[in-house]
Amino acid sequence: MNFCRLFYRWVLIVVVAAAMSACGGGGDTGGAGDPGGGGLPASTTKISGTVTLSSIAKSTKGYRGAIMMATSPLNLATVQLYNADKPEWLYPVAETATDSSGNYTLEKLANASNNSGAYTDNDPIPTGNYTIIAYKYSPITLLMSVAVQEYVKKFDGVITGHDLTAYDSSQVPAVVSMFGIVDKNTDGSFGSPSWPLPQNAAIQITFNMAMARSSVLNSVNIKDGLNNSVQGIWKVAPDLLSAVFYPTASLALDTVYTVTVLNTVKNVYGKEITATVTGQFISVASDTTPPNVALAEPAAQTDVPVNTSIILAANEALDINTFSITSTPSIGDKPACRERQRCV
Numbered sequence: 001m002n003f004c005r006l007f008y009r010w011v012l013i014v015v016v017a018a019a020m021s022a023c024g025g026g027g028d029t030g031g032a033g034d035p036g037g038g039g040l041p042a043s044t045t046k047i048s049g050t051v052t053l054s055s056i057a058k059s060t061k062g063y064r065g066a067i068m069m070a071t072s073p074l075n076l077a078t079v080q081l082y083n084a085d086k087p088e089w090l091y092p093v094a095e096t097a098t099d100s101s102g103n104y105t106l107e108k109l110a111n112a113s114n115n116s117g118a119y120t121d122n123d124p125i126p127t128g129n130y131t132i133i134a135y136k137y138s139p140i141t142l143l144m145s146v147a148v149q150e151y152v153k154k155f156d157g158v159i160t161g162h163d164l165t166a167y168d169s170s171q172v173p174a175v176v177s178m179f180g181i182v183d184k185n186t187d188g189s190f191g192s193p194s195w196p197l198p199q200n201a202a203i204q205i206t207f208n209m210a211m212a213r214s215s216v217l218n219s220v221n222i223k224d225g226l227n228n229s230v231q232g233i234w235k236v237a238p239d240l241l242s243a244v245f246y247p248t249a250s251l252a253l254d255t256v257y258t259v260t261v262l263n264t265v266k267n268v269y270g271k272e273i274t275a276t277v278t279g280q281f282i283s284v285a286s287d288t289t290p291p292n293v294a295l296a297e298p299a300a301q302t303d304v305p306v307n308t309s310i311i312l313a314a315n316e317a318l319d320i321n322t323f324s325i326t327s328t329p330s331i332g333d334k335p336a337c338r339e340r341q342r343c344v
Contacts, residue, residue, distance in 0.1 A: 044124040045155040046107040049162035051077050051098050051134045053145050073102030074145060074166050077136035081106050082213075084129040084152040087235035087244075089115040090213045094125055098134070106132075127156040131238045133210075134164050135268065143168040144269040148210050150239045173267040177206040178259060178279040190279035193256045198287035203245040203259060210240035210268045219265035220245070225256050240268065251283040 052071035080092035091114040098104045112121045119126075134147040147164035176182065178190035179197055197203075203222060213236045222230040222245060232247040251257065261277040297311040298304045 043127045043156075045127050045157060045159060046105065046125065047081070047130075047132070047155055047159045047162050048103065048105040049160070049164065050102045051079065051104060051147055051164045051166055052102055053166050053168075071165060073100070074098060074134070074136055074147075075100045075102055077102070077104075077134050077145070077166065079104040079106065079132065079134045079164075081125070082131050082133070082238070083115075084131050084238040086115070086118075087237060088233050089118075090217065090234065090236060091115050092133075093119070093130075104134070125155075127154070129154050132162070132164065133240075133268065134166060136166070137270070138168075141168065143170060146210075146268045148240060148268060150210075152238045169269045170271065171209065171267075171269070172271045173211060173265070173273050174208045175205060175261055175273065175277045176208045177204075178277075179203065179281055181279075188275070188277060190259075190277070191281045193280050193282055195281040196284040197251075197257075197281040198285065199250040199253060199283050200286040201251075203247075204242055205244075205259070205261060206242045207267070208241075211236070211243065212266045212268055212270070213240065215264070215266045216243045219262045220260065221262075222247075222257060222259050224252065224258075230257065250286065253283055253285065256280060256282050 051074045053074040054071050075098055077098045079096050079098060081094040083089055083093050091111040093115065094106045094108060094110050096104050096106055107125060108121075109119050109123045109125055110121055112119050129152050131152055132147075132149040136145050137143075138145065145166040145168050147166035149164065153162075175190075179195065181190045181195070184190060185192070205220065216234050216236065220234075220243065222232075224230065230245075230247050230251070231249075232245050235244045235246065236242070237244070257280065259279040259281075261273065263273050263276045266272050291314045293312055293314045295310070296313040298308050
């Protein structure tokens, strides 16, 4: 069977958190074996570590392109904790600042009113799946230094040594896919008035680097042919690469919609995309057929390196925010999923 003919539209890369932890996640301690965590209430967590600034800038290849070099403490940096199981919560569930040595501790909830009022500020942080971002703006270099925990980690009990490395970057972000399309039109747009998208589909936009969560709220809009805005909610993937819009109601049938990503949308370094990007599609009948998903890599074999990514393929785009993988034995913390929309 021709693999590319069956699974031709969507490829998902699963980054195994255990392997990424070994590449810089720090020496975490605590966990399920110590749910109280040295005096903490059961099923809560307290996270601490150090944020350092790499001595090499990432301006030429983006925030993943640097080589690890000597680091120095990043003092007075803001450290934010995000709930990976609630991607619709665009505000951190806890935040703090590093001290003069770059050390931080996260232990109390915050921003309840901005996150649906689903918890109470100043309560202990419950055990759960989280990502962390740390950042600081320099008025001298005019650059933002940012550390992004790109995988999802389950925190339980007292966690120490969860260290992060921040980088500077002047790299500007770009939209790399929309509606499952990676090939742009000659004018830089995606799709067309004849590109079909089911009425019940979520609308997914993917960038080439981590984006500021809140910027999608005011910088992306979706409208019909009469210029009416589509109502719904945004969710941002844990690695901050994808923003997904969920309409409140099904889209009107046989209607052309336009998605506009304004040039005010920013990455985590505060850099905006160079120009406004648009995409168009026409709504078609709701899709009620489950997708076909298969393991593409690695092949069924032994002695697979621990840092090997797991690549899954599907015959249609999948909602990255609903994707979850379990295995026996466990592959570690809840993995981060990234789309790579091409046949491999």
